[in-house]
Amino acid sequence: MIRFENVTKVYDPNARPALDAVNLEIDRGEFTFLVGASGSGKSTFLRLILKEDRATSGSVYVAGQNVANISSWRVPKLRRGIGVVFQDFRLLPQKSVFANVAFAMQVIGKSRSIIRETVPEVLKTVGLEGKERRMPHELSGGEQQRVAIARAVVNRPGILLADEPTGNLDPITSMGIMGVLDKINQNGTTVVMATHDDDIVNEMRKRVVELRNGVVVRDEARALYTSMIPVVGESRRMKDASDAEIDRAQGVQQ
Amino acid sequence: MRLAFILGEIGSGLRRNLSMVISVVLVTFVSLTFVGAAGMLQMQINQMKGYWYDKVQVAIFLCNDSSTSTGCASGAVTKEQQDNLAKMLDSPTVKQYITDYQFESQADAFKHFKEQFSNSPIVDSVTQDQLPSSFRINMKDPQKYQIISETFSSQAGVETVSDQRQVLERIFEWMNGASVAAMVVAGVMIFCAVLLITTTIRLSAFSRRRETGIMRLVGASKTVIQLPFILEGVIAAVVGAVLASGTLWLVAQFWLNGDLSKQFLNTPFISSAQVLVIAPVLIALGGGLAGISSLLTLRRYLKV
Numbered sequence: 001m002i003r004f005e006n007v008t009k010v011y012d013p014n015a016r017p018a019l020d021a022v023n024l025e026i027d028r029g030e031f032t033f034l035v036g037a038s039g040s041g042k043s044t045f046l047r048l049i050l051k052e053d054r055a056t057s058g059s060v061y062v063a064g065q066n067v068a069n070i071s072s073w074r075v076p077k078l079r080r081g082i083g084v085v086f087q088d089f090r091l092l093p094q095k096s097v098f099a100n101v102a103f104a105m106q107v108i109g110k111s112r113s114i115i116r117e118t119v120p121e122v123l124k125t126v127g128l129e130g131k132e133r134r135m136p137h138e139l140s141g142g143e144q145q146r147v148a149i150a151r152a153v154v155n156r157p158g159i160l161l162a163d164e165p166t167g168n169l170d171p172i173t174s175m176g177i178m179g180v181l182d183k184i185n186q187n188g189t190t191v192v193m194a195t196h197d198d199d200i201v202n203e204m205r206k207r208v209v210e211l212r213n214g215v216v217v218r219d220e221a222r223a224l225y226t227s228m229i230p231v232v233g234e235s236r237r238m239k240d241a242s243d244a245e246i247d248r249a250q251g252v253q254q
Numbered sequence: 255m256r257l258a259f260i261l262g263e264i265g266s267g268l269r270r271n272l273s274m275v276i277s278v279v280l281v282t283f284v285s286l287t288f289v290g291a292a293g294m295l296q297m298q299i300n301q302m303k304g305y306w307y308d309k310v311q312v313a314i315f316l317c318n319d320s321s322t323s324t325g326c327a328s329g330a331v332t333k334e335q336q337d338n339l340a341k342m343l344d345s346p347t348v349k350q351y352i353t354d355y356q357f358e359s360q361a362d363a364f365k366h367f368k369e370q371f372s373n374s375p376i377v378d379s380v381t382q383d384q385l386p387s388s389f390r391i392n393m394k395d396p397q398k399y400q401i402i403s404e405t406f407s408s409q410a411g412v413e414t415v416s417d418q419r420q421v422l423e424r425i426f427e428w429m430n431g432a433s434v435a436a437m438v439v440a441g442v443m444i445f446c447a448v449l450l451i452t453t454t455i456r457l458s459a460f461s462r463r464r465e466t467g468i469m470r471l472v473g474a475s476k477t478v479i480q481l482p483f484i485l486e487g488v489i490a491a492v493v494g495a496v497l498a499s500g501t502l503w504l505v506a507q508f509w510l511n512g513d514l515s516k517q518f519l520n521t522p523f524i525s526s527a528q529v530l531v532i533a534p535v536l537i538a539l540g541g542g543l544a545g546i547s548s549l550l551t552l553r554r555y556l557k558v
Contacts, residue, residue, distance in 0.1 A: 073475075107469045
C-alpha cells in the first residue's frame with residue numbers, strides 16, 4: 001500500500017537529511033506505529049506520502065503509484081485516498097460536528113443525500129452518536145479528535161495517517177481514540193500513526209517502525225515502544241553514531 | 255451540490271471581507287468611469303468629425319471698407335475683382351478640387367450674423383458694412399485647403415482665405431488631450447484597483463486558511479478551492495464596472511442630451527444608447543483584470 005524505496009529528503013543541504021535512504025513497505029490493512037524523537041523524520045515521512053513534499057531522491061509509492069509521477073492536477077485524487085488526523089484536531093470552529101464532517105464530502109462534490117446518509121454512520125463508528133449538532137468548543141478534546149477522525153475517514157480512504165493524534169489527550173481518552181483507530185483498521189483501512197506515546201504502543205502490540213535522525217533503526221512486528229532486541233552489527237554502529245550525535249547536541253545545548 | 259457549495263463560500267467570503275470588498279468596488283468604479291469617459295470623448299470626437307467635416311467650408315473673405323490687410327489697400331472689393339474671382343473658381347484648375355461654391359453677400363452675412371448672435375447685444379453695434387462678403391467653398395477633399403489658399407490669398411480684393419476646419423481641429427485636439435488625460439488617470443486608478451484586489455484576495459485567503467487547508471487534505475480540486483476567491487474579486491470588480499457604466503449612461507442621458515444639447519443646439523452629442531456599447535468593454539475589463547490578479551495572488555499565497 002505504501003512503499004519507500006531508498007527515499008532521501010534534504011531540506012537544508014548543509015544539515016543532515018530529514019530522511020536518509022529509507023526503505024520501507026507497509027501492506028494493505030496494516031497498522032503501523034512510527035516512533036522516534038522529535039526531528040527523527042516522522043512528519044517528513046507522512047508529508048511525502050501526501051505529496052506535500054517531494055523526495056530528494058528515491059521513490060515513494062502509494063497504492064502502487066509512484067507519487068513523483070502524479071501530475072499536480074491529480075494530486076487531489078491521491079489525497080482523497082488518504083485520510084489525515086493531527087494532534088491539534090483542526091476542526092472548523094464555526095461549524096457543527098455534522099457540518100465539519102460533511103465539509104469533507106461537500107468539497108469533493110458529494111450529493112446532499114449521500115452526505116445526509118453517510119455522516120451519521122461515520123459519527124456512529126467513532127462513537128459520537130447524537131452529538132451531530134454540537135459545536136467543537138462544546139466538546140472535550142477526545143470528542144474533538146473523534147470528529148477529526150470521522151472527517152478523515154468519511155470519504156472511505158484506503159489509508160489513514162495520524163500524526164500524534166493522542167498528543168494532546170490524557171491516557172484514558174487516548175485509549176478511547178486508539179479503540180476508534182483500531183476499529184477503522186479492522187474495517188480494512190491501512191493506518192500509519194506517528195507517536196511518542198509509549199503506553200499506547202506497548203498496549204496495542206502492532207508493528208513498530210523506529211526512526212532516528214532520518215534512518216529506520218528498527219522495524220518489528222507486534223512490538224513495544226522500546227526495543228526488546230539487543231542492537232547488534234550495522235544497526236549497532238548506526239545507533240552508537242546517532243547516540244553520539246544526540247549527546248553532542250545536548251552538550252551544545254548545555 | 256458543488257455549485258451551491260461554491261456560492262456559499264463566495265457569500266461568506268464577501269461578508270467576512272465586506273469593507274475590503276466595498277473598497278474594491280469603489281476603486282474599480284472610479285477607474286473604469288475614467289476609462290469610459292475617455293472612450294466617450296473619443297466617440298464624441300468621431301461623431302463631431304463626421305458631422306462637421308461635411309459642413310465645413312473654405313471661405314474667401316473679400317475686402318470691405320474697413321479692411322486693413324495689405325491685399326485691401328485699394329479699398330473695398332470691386333464688382334470686377336469679384337467676377338474675376340468667380341471666374342477663377344469656375345476654371346478647370348480650381349474646379350477639380352471643389353464640389354461647389356456660393357457667394358455670400360454682405361447682406362447675407364449680416365443676416366447670418368444676426369441669427370447666430372441673436373441673444374447678444376453685439377448685434378446692435380454691428381452694421382452691414384462692417385461685415386465682409388465671401389465665397390463659401392465646399393472642398394472635394396478638405397486636406398487640399400492649401401491649394402485654394404495659395405491661389406486666392408494674393409488676388410486683388412481678397413482679404414483672407416480661412417479654413418473652418420482648422421478651428422475644429424483645435425477643438426478636437428483639445429478633446430483628444432482631455433481623453434488622454436482621462437486615460438492616464440484611469441491607468442493610475444486601475445493600478446490601484448489591481449493592488450487592492452490583490453491585497454483583498456490575500457486577506458481573504460489568509461482568513462480562510464483553515465478551510466482551505468482541510469479542503470486540500472481531503473482532496474478538493476484546485477477549482478473548488480480557488481474559484482470562490484477568484485469569483486469574489488471578479489464579482490466586486492464587475493459591480494464596480496456596472497456602477498461605472500450606469501454613471502456614464504446617466505451623464506450621456508441627462509447632461510449631454512439634456513442640458514448641454516439645449517445650450518449647443520447644433521452640436522451632435524453621442525446618445526446614451528451609444529454609451530451602452532462601452533459598458534460590456536468596461537465589465538469585461540474589470541472582470542478580466544480582477545480574475546487575472548486574483549489568480550496570480552492565489553498562486554503565491556494559496557498552495558494547492
